[in-house]
Every structure is written in structure tokens, then in C-alpha cells.
Amino acid sequence: MRGYWDIDRSTSHCVTFVEASEVDNELIEFVAAIRRRGFRIAYVDCSKFKDRPWEIGSELGYQLKTDHPPYHEAHELNVVRWLDDLIWLAHSTPGVVMVLDNAHLVFGEHRRHMTQLLEAFLVQVHHWLERKVPCHLCFQMSPHPLVKELFSGQDGA
Secondary structure (H helix, E strand, O other), X not given: OOOOOOOOOOOOOOEEEEOHHHOOOOHXXXXXXXXXXXXXXXXXXXXXXXXXXXXXXXXXXXXXXXXOOOOEEOOEEOHHHHHXXXXXXXXXXXXXXXXXXXXXXXXXXXXXXXXXXXXXXXXXXXXXXXHOOOEEEEEEOOOOHHHHHHHOOOOOO
């Protein structure tokens, strides 16, 4: 498939499931370019949320510097606040990329939380498409060290 190669475009291909085999060194300059364009990037290592997947949305909000996190109450995702903040970003940013690394670790055990997060993201994506602003939710399904390095900002970017 296409991995991360559409994240610089506003497209209906806004949700991707990426395998390690789709990540290579060409991604280095590509991610640097979207950083230069001012995209907000959130990187979440899902291995840290294996026992609390309802907090993944909140972590995305903190990293994107949205207005209303946390987006969870008790053991549930509060999608209304998350949707409101994502919609606001559609009107105030040049683009957003959210990378959920090690997503395979939570998909198997917490499928309901992950699909709820995914469905909520899809509900609001038309705001981004109408404005032609890129917004992508990327599930890194098998680990690759370059993903963390590039998207977490640990590469010095």
C-alpha cells in the first residue's frame, strides 16, 4: 500500500494501516517537509496505553495542543470534545498527522476502543476535505524504529 505517502494531501485516504515493510529512508525528507509546512504532528506509542486505551485520544490532544483534553472519562473516550477540537484544527492549521505506533498491541485486545476512536475521526473528516487541509490518522501496525524517530520529533526536528 501507500504507507505515509499521502499525509501531505487532503484526501479521503486519510486513515492508513502501515506495516514496517512500508517504511524506508525516503520518509526522512518527506516528514521534514511536512514539518516545514507547519503540520501539527502527534505520535503515540500505543504500547504505553495497552491497559488504558481510552486515554489514547487524550494523548493525541495533548500533543496536538488542542483546547479541551483530556478526552476520556473513567474508562471511556469522550468523542464530543475530541471531535470539536479536531474540527477547530481544520480551520486553524495547515495540516495534522496522528501516528499511533505499535497499534497492533491495542487493536487485538481493545478493538472497541480503537474502532470508536477511528469512527469518531471519520465523522469529522469532511471538515478537512471541504477546506482541502490534510488530516491523517495512521496506525503503525508493526514496529519500525524510523517511525518513532521521525514522528515523535526525536530526530531533532
